[in-house]
Amino acid sequence: MSAIPDSQTQPIIRLEDIERTYHMGAETIHALHGVSLTMERNEYTAVMGPSGSGKSTMMNVIGCLDTPTAGNYWLNGQLVSAMNDRQLAGARNRDIGFVFQTFNLLARMTALHNVEVPLIYAGVKRKERQARARQALDTVGLADRMLHRPSEMSGGQRQRVAIARALVTEPSILLADEPTGNLDSSTGAEIMRLFDILHEAGNTIIVVTHEPYIADHARRVIRLSDGQITSDGPSGEME
């Protein structure tokens, strides 16, 4: 490591021997088992692998939502395990946009309010907040569903609310855990085009997916199996 870490020259994400284990009675489950990787600014990466291979777990660690059992994680050159609550909240709020596999929307709030939530914690004033939330919902094609609650929307619509919420703060890193899992192919393609645009704008994108055609949008594909990286290389390079 260089003596003075400079966030511009540091990799945006660096994982070193990350372990995430769960203890189920006597049994120990290694959700992540010695994962090391580096991601540069403006990389577009797809994460693939069978169900239960640790994809979501890795995304949660990268998104500062989960604490690894062992190993080090630097975000923008900063050691995440050394960050305090305020810094972590700031990273989740400003640096990272996270699209959950299970959406995780506030059930009793409207789509608009759900999208506003990250802006509230960013301290954006009410008027601007609503305008930006509307804009984001419009972008994912939900202009006509702003005042619906999650229970009043289809799975695909909920997924798009979750995407709008991740995009609304204009984060430099977008983490999407199967963002098109519930979408028909044309809406899915629409969302992927949106990701392409964000990538061109200089954002770093990591997408978990099972679909090879989605992985094709990415420049880099990481394959996981039983919590370990089995391959890491440019996309199109199928074994």
Place this chain on the structure above:
Amino acid sequence: MLLGETLLIALQSIRCNLFRASLTMLGIIIGVAAVITMVALGTGARAAIDEQMAALGGNILSISSSHWFNRGVARDQDTLTTDDAHALAIESEYFDGVVPEIDARQQVEYGNRNLISTILGTTPNYEEVHLFEVAIGRMFNESDDSARRRVAVLGSEIPGMLETDASSIVGRKIQIRSISFDVIGVLESKGSSGWRNPDDDIWIPLSTAQFRVTGNKLVENISVKVRDGVAIELAMVDIERILRREHGILPGADNDFSIMNRKQFLDSRQEATEVFTYLLAGIAGVSLVVGGIGIMNIMLVTVTERTREIGIRKAMGATKGNIMLQFLVEAMTLCLLGGGLGLALGAGASYFAAEFAGWQTQISFASVVMAFTFSAAVGLVFGIWPAKRAAGLDPIDALRYE
């Protein structure tokens, strides 16, 4: 983040979960209302007795010719006379006033109106000993009494019952038992003393009453005001000595009169009321606890949902402080709102108890504070404690919480 923004989130959260919020508040409302009403009843009952004590005006002993509660069946045993009253007044230095009294229910007429009232024949010092004030006109005096004048002084409610008013009836004539009396005064209201209301009595001089009505020297009752600083027991012994001699009772024989100490009687009632107040407060306390358990229950049931919400908010960039503030504001809002409504409900119930059941009630500040504090504490503890725990988790653990 601004406090105003947090307040908004909290209020929005309450609005989005209106049903749950109302259930939570219901526990607080019922608890607070119960405590306030119950304690108001107890405090009111005590205050009523305090008033009666004050109205009594010092230590008054009441002598009657038989024990007071079998007065009705003991009519033929009447033994007290005007002479007894004289003897008491002259012989003992322990008394500030001796007031003999006869009473009878009689028909009273004024113009074409009539009513049945208690006519009290007594001496002019009745007013002073029993702390009555004259509102209009005057009390009868010694010369009215010795001359057996037909003059009457009315209780404050009598003019109204005769469909007139105090100032117009003074100087006019009323008929008592068809005998004409001059109304010379109307007294100030004294208020009900518990078992009877002196405001609808009529007073006439004792001699007039004996001459016109009973035709003998018997009286029903003699009130004695004990001089300040004199022990009640000493006064009672003196009364006994004088009356036994007057009545010629042999040593060893029973008294043919009884002496009642109303202050002592009220004191014991006061004690009973105190017990009653604690009992009511206890019952209310139980309902407060039940309300508290209700709050607890709802809070605990929603912990799963709230924990997920906290997970989401943290994942979106909320700090621990943001979360705690939101839940604090939410719990406070519910408690204050519920407490306020409970206070209003309790005050309303107390008012209705006073208005329609005729119980005296008095809302006590301590009960308001107590009820509020308890509900707020329950709401805060069970609203904030799970929130505090969830806010300390990794977002992903909060999201998975079940």
